[in-house]
Amino acid sequence: MESLDYLKKNIGKFTTATLENLFIEEQNREYEGVTFSIGKQTFRSRKAKITPKKAGYFVVFWEKDVENNNQPYEAATAPDKLVITVFDQEKIGQFIFPKEILIKKRILSQGEIKGKMAMRVYPNWVEELNKTAAATQKWQREFFVDLTDRFDSKRLDALYFAKKN
Template identity: 50%
Template sequence: MNNTYISKKLVSSTINTISNLALTNFKIDNLNFDYEGFTFELDKLTFKSRLAKKTPKKKGYFVAFWQKNESNENIPFDYDTIEDKLIINIIDNEKIGQFIFPKNILKEKGVITSNKSKGKMAMRVYPSWVSNLNTTAKGTQRWQTKYFVDLSNDFNQEKLYPLYFR
């Protein structure tokens, strides 16, 4: 397996700018290899990371995240077993950013399985630079924006730190 995911380099360098901590317990998620899936720990918090892909026909970026059940079927992540945070990395030429979603928000929005929702195995994310969206996508972008940091140039470390560590 390739340990040189570009998204791992992005996550590591981002964390290095806001703390002196290093990623521990790094593990590649072979099931989500196409999306550079991996998990790690940082200061007692657990993280799941994915690299989103730009799609030619729809605005925003697409990312898949799923696991296998006992019957080897693909199923959504579950609130009780998912890591504390889901990082979705965007690397699109000069446009670079990260969504850092806490699992309680993913539960609230029906992205992961809980007693309220069956969950999803993929989603579309809309960084701040994506515009001219339809009404549904605008609504999604609105709630996602609180968890997004544009890393393309200078970025707001004060916004980034709490997304990782709170």
């Protein structure tokens, strides 16, 4: 799993804590779905996929309900952060979304909010987007770190371990 190998290799570059409680999410194996913890924080990780006909990168995150149907993750049981790693030839980046923004953007289900089972992410190197995609990229920018040319330990530490408001 390329994204998990990347996490394991680089986590020590910005924290002394170790990656623990690793669990592979079989239902999302195609997107390298895993959960883990670092210290007291919990994480869900995915590898985004390149889609040839549409800008940005696609990623899924869903679970099976009691009737074996796919459903969005529940806010109440979701980890603290969602990490989405993007690999595109020489480009590498990560989105580290806190649970609160995933609730605010209606990605996690909560109460009357249905949630989503997939989304697109738009790293800073993706250009010429339509209006909707550009608006999505704008809010996602705050949670993105471009690791292509420089490993930004301070930014990663801030995104992975930012305190809740």
